[in-house]
Amino acid sequence: MNERNDRVPMDLSKQVVFRSSGVPDNRQAFGPYIIEPLLTEVEESAGTVYRVQVAAHRRTSTSYHVVAEEFYYVLSGTATAVLNGAEQRIGPGDFLRLPPGTRHAFVTAEEPLEMLDIHVPGCRPDRDTYFVPDQPAADD
Numbered sequence: 001m002n003e004r005n006d007r008v009p010m011d012l013s014k015q016v017v018f019r020s021s022g023v024p025d026n027r028q029a030f031g032p033y034i035i036e037p038l039l040t041e042v043e044e045s046a047g048t049v050y051r052v053q054v055a056a057h058r059r060t061s062t063s064y065h066v067v068a069e070e071f072y073y074v075l076s077g078t079a080t081a082v083l084n085g086a087e088q089r090i091g092p093g094d095f096l097r098l099p100p101g102t103r104h105a106f107v108t109a110e111e112p113l114e115m116l117d118i119h120v121p122g123c124r125p126d127r128d129t130y131f132v133p134d135q136p137a138a139d140d
Helices: none
Strands: 028-030 033-037 048-054 069-076 079-083 086-090 095-098 104-108 113-120
Antiparallel strands (some): 028 033, 069 095, 069 113, 079 104
16 A cells, blocks of 8 residues: 555445444443444444343333334344334344334333344434323333
């Protein structure tokens, strides 16, 4: 590589990313969710990816996205997904596709739930994430 190319900044949104998950410093509490972004905001291009955990005996607030389509893949645990008011039992290996506007929440029972969560285009807790009012509080 010549000297001139060495000074061109890399576009991190177009680079291959390898990242081990489960790093405590990368995890964020978001209501009853523990979310671990697997792409940083600088790295994201067309989507965002999270490892999501919900503790046992919890109900998440109902949320939706106006722009993003959302995909969940259950890694471990079981729960009830509440999708536009309809309940669906989910467990390891199950996959959910939620078109924009799908109102969704999760209710865990005896075991925690862990999922891979992908949004296209990307969204974050402060971008294209909306909550339905008058839902039970996350800690109730």
